Amino acid sequence: MKILVTGSNGLVGNAIHKLLNNSDHEHINTSWSLGGIASHVIDITDNESIEKVIEEFRPDAIINSAAMANVDSCEVERDKCWKVNVEGVKNLVNTCDNYGIHLVHISTDYIFDGKKVGGIYTEDDEPSPQGFYAESKLAGEKVILSSSVSSSILRTILVYGMHERHNIVTFVKEKLEKGEQVNLVSDQVRMPTYVDDLARACISAAEKKAKGIFNVSGEKHMSYLDIGKTIAEHFSLDKSLINHVKTSDLNQAAK
Numbered sequence: 001m002k003i004l005v006t007g008s009n010g011l012v013g014n015a016i017h018k019l020l021n022n023s024d025h026e027h028i029n030t031s032w033s034l035g036g037i038a039s040h041v042i043d044i045t046d047n048e049s050i051e052k053v054i055e056e057f058r059p060d061a062i063i064n065s066a067a068m069a070n071v072d073s074c075e076v077e078r079d080k081c082w083k084v085n086v087e088g089v090k091n092l093v094n095t096c097d098n099y100g101i102h103l104v105h106i107s108t109d110y111i112f113d114g115k116k117v118g119g120i121y122t123e124d125d126e127p128s129p130q131g132f133y134a135e136s137k138l139a140g141e142k143v144i145l146s147s148s149v150s151s152s153i154l155r156t157i158l159v160y161g162m163h164e165r166h167n168i169v170t171f172v173k174e175k176l177e178k179g180e181q182v183n184l185v186s187d188q189v190r191m192p193t194y195v196d197d198l199a200r201a202c203i204s205a206a207e208k209k210a211k212g213i214f215n216v217s218g219e220k221h222m223s224y225l226d227i228g229k230t231i232a233e234h235f236s237l238d239k240s241l242i243n244h245v246k247t248s249d250l251n252q253a254a255k
């Protein structure tokens with residue numbers, strides 16, 4: 001099948017490209033500007049750029065990995081965040097509707113408030129976004145769900161991998177390699193997700209044109225502190241540089 005990927009230069013977009021390269025599918029990588037692995041320009045906030053590439057490539061599915069994904073930046077650059085994470089999704093939905101394309105969209109566990117006892121959320125749990133990024137991602141989901149477009153929404157958690165794009169693994173590894181201290185909280189627990197697993201899920205959703213919301217994550221519940229220690233152990237780095245802190249000790253823009 002023909003698959004078009006948006007946000008190809010990101011952490012997830014890159015991993016999708018690598019898997020699609022070793023598959024029978026025809027695919028193209030796009031980003032809002034040329035460079036990196038993107039061969040075509042699609043700025044998801046710009047309908048003209050979407051239309052041009054869709055007319056040329058005529059995909060069966062679009063995997064949308066384009067987003068403003070930095071939680072703290074979304075808190076301060078709200079208009080930009082909304083434009084990409086909501087208006088951009090709206091543009092893709094309209095395109096998929098016009099051309100009969102299946103849409104695979106990546107969302108986040110941040111749409112939940114994290115207060116559920118036991119901490120494991122199902123697809124049916126009630127969202128309760130706590131920050132602007134989360135609000136924008138939930139609004140993006142709603143745009144898709146209120147349309148008649150064939151779609152898969154994959155909600156994922158703390159994606160990691162060895163990639164130039166910063167993520168928890170590269171962040172901790174680089175700090176420890178430089179002999180710098182790292183502050184990691186023990187009171188926030190996540191289920192870290194390996195980027196290749198998420199990429200595989202995105203492609204599978206596109207192949208099956210799977211309809212609905214799917215939670216996609218790693219299986220282990222870990223605090224950031226535990227994640228950091230595991231990374232240090234894996235790369236044989238100095239664990240004693242990792243400081244145990246509490247969320248209330250940090251001055252984060254987003255909750």
Ligand SMILES: NC(=O)c1ccc[n+]([C@@H]2O[C@H](COP(=O)([O-])OP(=O)(O)OC[C@H]3O[C@@H](n4cnc5c(N)ncnc54)[C@H](OP(=O)(O)O)[C@@H]3O)[C@@H](O)[C@H]2O)c1
Pocket residue numbers: 006007008009010011012013031032042043044045064065066067068069070084088106107108109137156157158159160165
């Ligand atoms: N990473 C995580 O832990 C995590 C967790 C849950 C959900 N997600 C979701 O997973 C998806 C992929 O995230 P990621 O980690 O791969 O993020 P990422 O590395 O920041 O990749 C996002 C890509 O989208 C591009 N982009 C931004 N605005 C765009 C626009 N208007 N048009 C086209 N491309 C645009 C970015 O371009 P630049 O390269 O210029 O920045 C970047 O290459 C997002 O929907 C995110 O919300 C991620």
